[in-house]
Amino acid sequence: MTDEQGKGPQGPIRVAVLGARGRMGVEVCRAVEAAADMELVAALDQGDDLSAAAGAEVAVDFTTPDVVMDNLRWCVEAGVHAVVGTTGFTGRRLDQVRDWLAARPEVGAVIAPNFGIGAVLMMQFAERAARHFESVEIIEQHHPRKLDAPSGTATHTARRIAQARAEAGLGPAPDATKDEVPGARGADIDGVRVHAVRATGLVAHQEVLFGTAGETLTIRHDSYDRVSFMPGVLLAVRAVRTRPGLTIGLDPLLD
Numbered sequence: 001m002t003d004e005q006g007k008g009p010q011g012p013i014r015v016a017v018l019g020a021r022g023r024m025g026v027e028v029c030r031a032v033e034a035a036a037d038m039e040l041v042a043a044l045d046q047g048d049d050l051s052a053a054a055g056a057e058v059a060v061d062f063t064t065p066d067v068v069m070d071n072l073r074w075c076v077e078a079g080v081h082a083v084v085g086t087t088g089f090t091g092r093r094l095d096q097v098r099d100w101l102a103a104r105p106e107v108g109a110v111i112a113p114n115f116g117i118g119a120v121l122m123m124q125f126a127e128r129a130a131r132h133f134e135s136v137e138i139i140e141q142h143h144p145r146k147l148d149a150p151s152g153t154a155t156h157t158a159r160r161i162a163q164a165r166a167e168a169g170l171g172p173a174p175d176a177t178k179d180e181v182p183g184a185r186g187a188d189i190d191g192v193r194v195h196a197v198r199a200t201g202l203v204a205h206q207e208v209l210f211g212t213a214g215e216t217l218t219i220r221h222d223s224y225d226r227v228s229f230m231p232g233v234l235l236a237v238r239a240v241r242t243r244p245g246l247t248i249g250l251d252p253l254l255d
């Protein structure tokens with residue numbers, strides 16, 4: 001239940017942003033400040049003391065893969081719910097987060113490789129199509145200042161496709177390549193080839209190309225502006241307080 005300003009019975013949701021001076025952090029600060037039911041209580045970046053986020057109910061992390069685990073550990077131990085968009089989450093990292101959360105069962109964390117609603121649907125559509133096609137490859141395209149390749153979204157998509165193919169009893173996609181310049185066939189993520197393109201002018205884009213006898217299917221998503229991620233981030237901030245434990249991806253929040 002909310003009042004006329006959209007605030008809950010205990011006032012606005014107190015939000016801290018980690019990575020606040022980054023490309024995503026700036027946009028998240030703007031979105032939180034514009035949301036009637038939220039209050040930005042800390043905007044922190046490299047070198048700032050995390051204890052300034054102790055008064056927050058929810059911390060949103062868009063930092064870098066090398067620091068996100070320390071931030072997340074701090075949040076869980078401090079009892080601050082976490083919404084994490086930073087990439088670099090391997091299965092081992094997710095297990096580690098589950099362990100931390102097990103010790104603080106009232107705390108929630110949402111970790112999503114992509115907060116764009118269209119991107120979430122693109123991944124769902126790709127997972128659904130995966131069982132019907134012999135071949136699949138992913139082409140992701142991003143701005144050249146991105147630190148990681150392939151993208152978190154592409155890695156997550158590849159893992160979901162690989163799982164769907166395995167459940168459908170599909171073997172490896174056909175590929176006669178014998179003579180290869182290293183990298184020409186992309187990265188192998190659970191048996192799915194992923195090609196990473198970096199170019200000025202791009203923001204975040206992905207194509208999933210499926211093929212079978214006589215036909216192909218291309219599923220494509222484009223983020224032209226980082227505002228595209230904000231509805232998903234705000235949705236997660238609102239939801240995480242009542243979702244203890246680990247939530248991976250935005251899918252369960254959309255349903």
Ligand SMILES: NC(=O)c1ccc[n+]([C@@H]2O[C@H](COP(=O)([O-])OP(=O)(O)OC[C@H]3O[C@@H](n4cnc5c(N)ncnc54)[C@H](O)[C@@H]3O)[C@@H](O)[C@H]2O)c1
Nearest residue numbers: 019021022023024045046062063067085086087113114115
């Ligand atoms: N999940 C999504 O929807 C989504 C969307 C866009 C980007 N991303 C990911 O978010 C991350 C950030 O992307 P970006 O383009 O904003 O990068 P960026 O380099 O512009 O921003 C990262 C910010 O984190 C800061 N930082 C570094 N160490 C820190 C620390 N210890 N504490 C606090 N801040 C620290 C940096 O100074 C910088 O300002 C990347 O991993 C990217 O892949 C995810």
Ligand SMILES: O=C(O)C1=N[C@H](C(=O)O)CCC1
Nearest residue numbers: 087113114146151152153204
């Ligand atoms: O700009 C980035 O960096 C992005 N990172 C995420 C990823 O790696 O999938 C989401 C899209 C934008």
